[in-house]
Amino acid sequence: MQHIGIIDDDEAIRESLRLLLYAAGYSCQVFASADEFLSKPVEQPIELLLLDIRMPGTDGLELFRMLRRDKVPYPVIFITGHGDIPLAVNAIKQGAFDFLTKPFRKGELLEKIQQALHFYRERKSQLQDVHELRRKLDDCTPRERDVMQLMVQGLPNKGIAEALNISPRTVEIHRAHVMEKMQAESLPALVRMVTLLGEAD
Amino acid sequence: MTPDSSFFDALMDAAVDAIIIIDQQAIIQRFNRSAQTLFGYSEDEVTGKNIKMLMPEPVRSRHDEYISNYNRTGKAAIIGHGRLEKGKRRNGEVFPMWLSVGESRLHGQVHYVGIIHDLSHQHATEEKVRMLEEQLFHADRLLVLGELTAGIAHEINQPLTAIAAYADAGRHLAEQAAETRKGTGRAADADGPQASGSAADPEDSDSLRIYTRISEQSRRAAAVVERLRNLVRSGTSKKAMHDVRSIIKNTLLLFDFELKNMDVDVQVSIQENLPEIRVDEIQIQQILVNLVKNGLDAVSDAGRPQGRVDIAVHSDAEYLNIAVSDNGAGVPQDSLKHLFEPFYTSKPKGVGLGLSICKNIAAAHGASLQHSPVQPHGACFTLSIPLANIG
Numbered sequence: 001m002q003h004i005g006i007i008d009d010d011e012a013i014r015e016s017l018r019l020l021l022y023a024a025g026y027s028c029q030v031f032a033s034a035d036e037f038l039s040k041p042v043e044q045p046i047e048l049l050l051l052d053i054r055m056p057g058t059d060g061l062e063l064f065r066m067l068r069r070d071k072v073p074y075p076v077i078f079i080t081g082h083g084d085i086p087l088a089v090n091a092i093k094q095g096a097f098d099f100l101t102k103p104f105r106k107g108e109l110l111e112k113i114q115q116a117l118h119f120y121r122e123r124k125s126q127l128q129d130v131h132e133l134r135r136k137l138d139d140c141t142p143r144e145r146d147v148m149q150l151m152v153q154g155l156p157n158k159g160i161a162e163a164l165n166i167s168p169r170t171v172e173i174h175r176a177h178v179m180e181k182m183q184a185e186s187l188p189a190l191v192r193m194v195t196l197l198g199e200a201d
Numbered sequence: 202m203t204p205d206s207s208f209f210d211a212l213m214d215a216a217v218d219a220i221i222i223i224d225q226q227a228i229i230q231r232f233n234r235s236a237q238t239l240f241g242y243s244e245d246e247v248t249g250k251n252i253k254m255l256m257p258e259p260v261r262s263r264h265d266e267y268i269s270n271y272n273r274t275g276k277a278a279i280i281g282h283g284r285l286e287k288g289k290r291r292n293g294e295v296f297p298m299w300l301s302v303g304e305s306r307l308h309g310q311v312h313y314v315g316i317i318h319d320l321s322h323q324h325a326t327e328e329k330v331r332m333l334e335e336q337l338f339h340a341d342r343l344l345v346l347g348e349l350t351a352g353i354a355h356e357i358n359q360p361l362t363a364i365a366a367y368a369d370a371g372r373h374l375a376e377q378a379a380e381t382r383k384g385t386g387r388a389a390d391a392d393g394p395q396a397s398g399s400a401a402d403p404e405d406s407d408s409l410r411i412y413t414r415i416s417e418q419s420r421r422a423a424a425v426v427e428r429l430r431n432l433v434r435s436g437t438s439k440k441a442m443h444d445v446r447s448i449i450k451n452t453l454l455l456f457d458f459e460l461k462n463m464d465v466d467v468q469v470s471i472q473e474n475l476p477e478i479r480v481d482e483i484q485i486q487q488i489l490v491n492l493v494k495n496g497l498d499a500v501s502d503a504g505r506p507q508g509r510v511d512i513a514v515h516s517d518a519e520y521l522n523i524a525v526s527d528n529g530a531g532v533p534q535d536s537l538k539h540l541f542e543p544f545y546t547s548k549p550k551g552v553g554l555g556l557s558i559c560k561n562i563a564a565a566h567g568a569s570l571q572h573s574p575v576q577p578h579g580a581c582f583t584l585s586i587p588l589a590n591i592g
Binding site: 010012013015016017019020022023024081082086102103104105106107109 | 351354355358359360361362363364365366367369370371373374377416419420423427430564
């Protein structure tokens with residue numbers, strides 16, 4: 001079961017959300033304030049946080065800034081009243097996943113939670129991919145990387161040889177090493193890998 | 202007549218107020234220089250004519266009657282004192298004036314002398330103050346209404362959110378219960394056609410329907426609250442380019458009367474060559490009226506002599522800053538946190554919406570409103586309006 005944290009100072013809201021998320025198949029832990037969230041141990045790793053924007057003490061935005069500084073790996077969805085929409089939009093610009101205006105439209109809450117969890121799962125596996133690719137890239141020699149750069153631009157061996165001022169035979173050897181080290185089954189696969197690395201930088 | 206009639210003429214013409222002398226039949230005898238300027242006639246043009254020509258209707262038609270009444274009964278309506286009247290200029294314009302009439306009896310001849318003080322300028326100022334007050338009052342009501350509605354909407358939306366979430370949770374749980382029961386029901390069906398599985402269905406669909414209805418109705422209530430908010434909020438802001446100097450001048454005009462009766466020194470200093478700002482004039486005035494009023498309250502509450510309220514305007518690269526400061530008691534430490542919250546007040550008769558409304562108006566202009574303490578005592582509120590206010 002995916003674990004969701006709920007922070008809201010209104011008891012009825014946090015309890016009703018807990019029940020709704022429980023009914024929808026999530027496990028939850030509720031907190032009455034940002035400070036409680038920071039001081040109380042979590043029962044299991046949080047995978048998503050529902051955060052009320054306006055609370056006494058440390059408010060939602062302040063907590064969010066702290067979490068962002070700590071680079072927490074889960075999405076944050078803000079819960080806001082109508083008057084706070086500009087604040088919520090600002091929070092999204094700072095990296096919050098989304099916001100929900102009270103009272104929520106039918107199905108809206110569960111939909112956004114699913115979207116957020118899906119998005120972060122994708123991103124996580126993509127991050128793992130990038131991590132893996134970087135490791136493979138590190139195995140390549142500087143010369144092999146030069147060849148790789150020109151390969152993904154679609155240059156034939158002869159073109160690469162001319163550009164790097166080496167023999168086509170040498171290019172062929174480098175090329176085979178690149179494909180082997182990057183574990184690329186084809187040129188298009190290699191192009192995808194390099195693109196992904198480029199996006200991550 | 203008298204040897205020093207030239208001295209008399211000189212006095213007449215030196216008078217700032219208009220002086221008109223008529224005889225018993227209301228025929229104009231003398232018409233001093235100020236009267237000529239005020240009414241737009243030369244003395245030659247009016248001498249020998251009935252004073253009626255300088256009156257607007259309905260007094261004009263009744264004046265003969267007044268004169269003959271007085272001449273007959275000796276009962277004066279105006280003679281011996283003064284009252285507010287209306288005059289009519291050559292160009293037809295009617296203006297307010299203070300008219301006092303005296304009577305002179307010399308050598309058996311009766312003359313009346315009317316002294317006229319022009320009130321048009323004063324009236325124009327009063328009219329302007331009245332108009333400003335009316336506009337502010339209207340804007341005030343709308344804003345208070347808006348603030349109240351927003352506050353209530355928030356308070357109602359909290360439980361509505363919970364009700365909707367509870368109902369949705371109930372519906373999910375009822376669906377799951379129905380699924381489970383269907384499962385066991387089907388197992389029972391296998392044993393015989395009379396099994397209880399089908400009997401549970403209406404019960405499940407009843408609770409499902411009830412939860413759905415609760416959810417629908419809570420959202421209906423939320424829609425009502427939302428409509429109310431939109432109704433109150435719509436079309437209250439009219440932004441245009443304005444000179445801050447005139448906004449401040451108009452604001453202080455509203456305090457004219459109050460300041461006359463208070464021992465408070467109000468100083469205004471405005472930086473030269475300020476750019477115009479794009480704002481809703483009435484709303485910015487609203488903020489300034491609130492801030493100045495708070496300042497005046499603060500110095501009169503503090504009860505110290507030499508109370509001061511200063512308004513200082515200067516601009517930096519991005520903002521035009523209007524700072525209103527006082528040397529009252531200042532904001533107590535424990536109030537600082539709640540200063541801009543709705544319904545928070547330190548005044549015995551306050552509602553606690555003033556600063557919260559000001560903050561909202563500021564926000565609607567992309568501006569900020571900040572408090573800072575003044576040393577050794579007092580408070581300063583600074584409204585910073587972005588110069589590139591395009592919104």
